[in-house]
Every structure is written in structure tokens, then in C-alpha cells.
Amino acid sequence: MAQLSPSQLAWRGRIETGLRFAAPVLDVVLAAGDRLSRVVDREEPELLLSGRLGHDDQPALAHGRD
Numbered sequence: 001m002a003q004l005s006p007s008q009l010a011w012r013g014r015i016e017t018g019l020r021f022a023a024p025v026l027d028v029v030l031a032a033g034d035r036l037s038r039v040v041d042r043e044e045p046e047l048l049l050s051g052r053l054g055h056d057d058q059p060a061l062a063h064g065r066d
Helices: 006-041 045-053
Strands: none
Touching: none
16 A cells, blocks of 8 residues: 555545544434434324325226226
8 A cells, every 4th residue: 555645644634533523413413313203203104105105096907907
């Protein structure tokens, strides 16, 4: 592996420092998203799925024909 130049080492240090500061913020965002998804998921799951699967909107086919 080639040696990194001083400029590359400086950029690497800056990026690693930025990630160290951003990590706690990102952890909070992930935790909040997890909580939100659990709250939203509790509300009427059959209503959410029926609209996606198309059970209510499409007429039934008789013997494979329209």
C-alpha cells in the first residue's frame, strides 16, 4: 500500500473528526426514527396493507378472464 501524502493525511483526519462529532447526532436520529416507526406501525396495520396489496380496489377475475 502506498504511503499517504501529508495532504491526504490531513483530509483523513478532518473527515474522521467530523464523523466523531456527527456520530452522536446520527445515533439520536436513528433512535427517533425507530421510535416513530414503532408508533406508526401500531396504528391499524390492516388499513396500511390493504391499500398496498390492492384487495379493495381490483374486481375479482372469473376463471382467469376479465
